[in-house]
Amino acid sequence: MDYTNQKQPQNYSQMEDLKTLDLEESVSETIMRDLRMIAYKLKYVLIPKEQEDNGKELRNWDLWGPLIFCLALAMTLSFKADSTTSSSKSDVFAIIFVLIWVGAFVVTLNAQLLGGKVSFFQSVCLLGYCVFPINIEALIIAFIGSYLPFVVKLIPVIICFAWSAYSSVGFMASLVPPHKKKLAVYPVFLFYLFLSWFSLIV
Amino acid sequence: MEIGVQKQTDDEKQVQPGQFNKLNDSGDKKQTGYCGFLTVEYYTPYFNVTENDVIQRVKATFLPFRPDFLNITKDNPDLWGPIWINATLIFMITAIANLRQVDSEKENQSFDVGYVPQATALLYIIAFGTPVILAVVMKVLGVDLSFFQTICLYGYSMSTLLPITILCYFQNELFLWLIIAYGVGNSILFLIFNLKEELDKLQIQKKYIIIAIVVTMQLSLYLFYKLVFFSYVSEGIVETTNTSASSEPKEPAN
Helix, strand or coil, X not given: CCCCCCCCCXXXXXXXXXXXXXXXXXXXXXXXXXXXXHHHHHHHHHCHHHCCCCCHHHHCCCCHHHHHHHHHHHHHHHHHHHHHCCCCHHHHHHHHHHHHHHHHHHHHHHHHHCCCCCCHHHHHXXXXXXXXXXXXXXXXXXHHHHHCCHHHHHHHHHHHHHHHHHHHHHHHHCCCCHHHHHHHHHHHHHHHHHHHHHHHHC | CCCCCCCCCHHHHHHCCCHHHHHCCCCCHHHHHHHHHHCHHHHHHHXXXXXXXXXXXXXXXXXXXXXXXXXXXXXXXXCHHHXXXXXXXXXXXXXXXXXXXXXXXXXXXXXXXCXXXXXXXXXXXXXXXXXXXXXXXXXXXXXXXXXXXXXXXXXXXXXXXXXXXXXXCCCCHHHXXXXXXXXXXXXXHHHHHHHHHHHCCCCXXXXXXXXXXXXXXXXXXXXXXXXXXHHHHHHHHHHHHHHHHCCCCCCCCC
């Protein structure tokens, strides 16, 4: 890693030299650094133009981002659930949470079983970051969904779903041999479809 | 599975052999010992299909009397189909059940998401549990049953439920019972036909035990399917009359 440039460290391995300073800095600085890293990775994953190096940045995986987005989605949907559904809040929260983590696990395992050589957590990290557009649509629908007819609600849902799917499919498809691409991509598609459906329904 | 410390970047990890590879030095599966089935490499040979293969196999399940499925999967049973057909089914059950709810209640859209855990448990237990039971019973009766072939068979037999689920959207009772009956018939025939080879090695009475197990499981699957949908619709109708009559504080009086 290049320590000579003045750029702020973007991953933990660059920060080894600075570890001794961690205890002396303020809490807000530590938190902001983590948040900035999550934001950087988010931009990297979701905005295709930022990816110049073919996904190498993803090797510095972290699970904070996915956890934050998963919790945000589960909380948004379970708050909304109280007023309109017959299942309880905790049911919805539990289903979403389990769905995201078990889903990411199974989709990654599927890619590995099809012969893809990818680090397990790298792929879970990517899938977790790509949940962010689903978060956006869940928030949109939570706030203004009750004023819109069903069909109009579909528009942001479809856009965000397409955005999530498109961002992660590129990475997933590159992992497996070419004749099995669709087999690796279909589960990703199903995963985001399921999550989008929940954000539409609840 | 890697439990990585973030200090070690993934570059280094990919260079070092992972935990599993230490057991698999010569590349021979058998050297992994008793815990071989817990590694990823153990299952990789069962994912040796392309999307066209999968589509062909699914098509073959709808024509139970032709030996197509048997011929295709004899040498190459796959696990991709069973896992993801069931996952697709879970999604479709949730989606179609919710779409039915859109029709019946106009004002207060109340969607039930409780189908997900129920459907997951039901489908995966039947799709993976029944082959286990069959394998055990066949072993007891003295015939060897290819375990992965049976899982493959069961998983693909679930694909009969795909069009049935979509058709369950319609509210007509008679129609629903008809398509459920078709599904039961098709899948039982498909399973029995494909198990025929192994069944023929047994004596007549013992054959019926196996056939009985297969039929029972399929019937219970389809009945559960129908009753989950059916009980929903009738509750929906009852609910709208109840909610308009009762004085719940949240809802505006009609």
